[in-house]
Amino acid sequence: MLVRTMLGLSIAALISTVPAHADDARVQGGESQATAPVRETRAIEALQRMSRSLRALDRFEVTAHSDVDRLDDAGQLIKFSNDVSYKVEKPNRLYASIVNGRADRQMYYDGQNFTLYGKKLNYYATVKAPATIGELLEQLDDRYGIEVPLADLFLWGSDKAPVDTIEAARYVGPSIVGERVCDQYAFRQDDVDWQLWIARGDQPLPCRLAIVDAGDPARPQSVMTYQWRTGKRFLPSTFKFSAPKNAHPIVLNAAPAADAQ
Amino acid sequence: MKRPLSSLALALLSVALIVPQAAQARDGQARTSVNRAGNHARNANVNANHNVNANRNVNSNRNVNRNVNVNRDVHVDVDHHGGGWYDDDDYHPLATAAAVTATVAVTSAVIGSITRTLPPSCVPVGVGGVTYQQCGSTWYQPQYAGTTVQYVVVNPPR
Numbered sequence: 001m002l003v004r005t006m007l008g009l010s011i012a013a014l015i016s017t018v019p020a021h022a023d024d025a026r027v028q029g030g031e032s033q034a035t036a037p038v039r040e041t042r043a044i045e046a047l048q049r050m051s052r053s054l055r056a057l058d059r060f061e062v063t064a065h066s067d068v069d070r071l072d073d074a075g076q077l078i079k080f081s082n083d084v085s086y087k088v089e090k091p092n093r094l095y096a097s098i099v100n101g102r103a104d105r106q107m108y109y110d111g112q113n114f115t116l117y118g119k120k121l122n123y124y125a126t127v128k129a130p131a132t133i134g135e136l137l138e139q140l141d142d143r144y145g146i147e148v149p150l151a152d153l154f155l156w157g158s159d160k161a162p163v164d165t166i167e168a169a170r171y172v173g174p175s176i177v178g179e180r181v182c183d184q185y186a187f188r189q190d191d192v193d194w195q196l197w198i199a200r201g202d203q204p205l206p207c208r209l210a211i212v213d214a215g216d217p218a219r220p221q222s223v224m225t226y227q228w229r230t231g232k233r234f235l236p237s238t239f240k241f242s243a244p245k246n247a248h249p250i251v252l253n254a255a256p257a258a259d260a261q
Numbered sequence: 262m263k264r265p266l267s268s269l270a271l272a273l274l275s276v277a278l279i280v281p282q283a284a285q286a287r288d289g290q291a292r293t294s295v296n297r298a299g300n301h302a303r304n305a306n307v308n309a310n311h312n313v314n315a316n317r318n319v320n321s322n323r324n325v326n327r328n329v330n331v332n333r334d335v336h337v338d339v340d341h342h343g344g345g346w347y348d349d350d351d352y353h354p355l356a357t358a359a360a361v362t363a364t365v366a367v368t369s370a371v372i373g374s375i376t377r378t379l380p381p382s383c384v385p386v387g388v389g390g391v392t393y394q395q396c397g398s399t400w401y402q403p404q405y406a407g408t409t410v411q412y413v414v415v416n417p418p419r
Contacts, residue, residue: 071289105408116405123392125405141297145407151294161296187295194295213292220291248385248392251404 037168043185044169050198051157053205061229062086064150069220077220084149084224087232091132093239098149107148108241109136115241116146116252124243125252134158145255150224152209165189177225182207191215203230370399370414379412388418 063085069077082100092111097104104119114129114136127144129136137154140146148154155161168188175184175197182197192215197208210223243249292298370376383396394401394412401412 066293068293069291077289116408118405118408118410121403121410123403123405123410144405147294147297149293151297155294155296189295192292192295209295211292211295216289218289220289222291222293224293248387248403249390250392250410251402253404253406255407 037188038170039166039168040170043171043187044163044166046171046183046185046198046204047156047163047166047169047187047196050196050204050206051161053203054153055157057088057090057230059089059230059232059234060086061088061232062150062153063227064224066149066222066224068222069218071216071218071220075218077218082149086150086153087234087238088133089234089239091134093234094133094136095234095239096149106241108239109133110236110239110241113241114140117241117247122244122247123250124241124247125250126241127252143254144252150226153206153226177207178227180207188214205230372414372416374414376401376412376414377409386418393418 063083066082066084067079068082069079072078080100082098085097087095092109094107094109096107099105106115106117106119108115108117109129111131112129113126115124115126117124130139133154137148137151140148152161166187166189168186170186172184172186172195175182177197180199182199185196185198187194187196191213193212195208195210196206198204199207205228206226208223208225210221212219212221379394379401380396380399383394383401386393386395392403393415394403395417400415400417402415402418403410403412
């Protein structure tokens, strides 16, 4: 009798503990599934396909409207709008402009010289430039502390934008951007949460890019929406700077940080 | 009992050490590139240090207080500006009114000090292919730092 009771008790204990453990395991499994980064192959492949079609462009014009957050002294995020326009002829011609109501700047590269011109103050600076657009962008960043607008358009598909740094990637779904149907993807890497909208069809170029600085407690965001015109032909004068009347030549400073590091 | 306490203290210490660094790494401006971290924060720190030194020099002269204020303003501006494409040509929309008026109120400036704005009534003068701004007896050399213009007080170039 005693033996039976004890057996019964221990069986009851067994029965009651086993499901309890199973529940624990399920809960833990569920939690880790929710927090583990999902890295969908189709999202990575879509990014790579888009990057290839970007790199395949020889001549293009792209305009972009961008909204960029900046934190003010009172801790409020203020949104600033900019219009950026690029005219590009590979491998060594590039024109860019950025207009935002507070600044009106242009950038000229004709394969030999690089000129930065600010219309509002009417100053320009010209320096000798390297042989290709890629080298120019490197030099501007390293030597002069200038990160060109829409830099990713020139970096995707190069070794400067390796996909193995992407920790999370997933397809969100179709989305209308302007009048186009684009596919929306979400990515995460380091402190950057970003989303990309890619055009459908045989030329899958980016429709829109949104970046959240997740390493900043204020989480400032920038959003860029692109309009593409590919295969355009440009006049050589598009890329050659000629100083407007009363424009003044000034120095382009080397970035002090580049020297210090 | 001893061990958990000391490890807690260690954890607190490391948090205290790490958090301010993380906060300094960003300046509240959204990054505009996935693949480039941007250089606004990097430039800001270096320039700010220069300005601190300039203040010390000023103190041994006269005109002390006003110049110190001006330099501080530059410091503030530089913190927000690194010369990005999205910055302004001629003014900073988020700068406080006090900062702007103080900058305009400069009457004499120290060689090597940097400002974002010029006093009124300056004349551009070209010397050796480069433009200077002569403002009374003070000469400024405008230069691009990144894509924004700053003015460095220089000795008369001629």
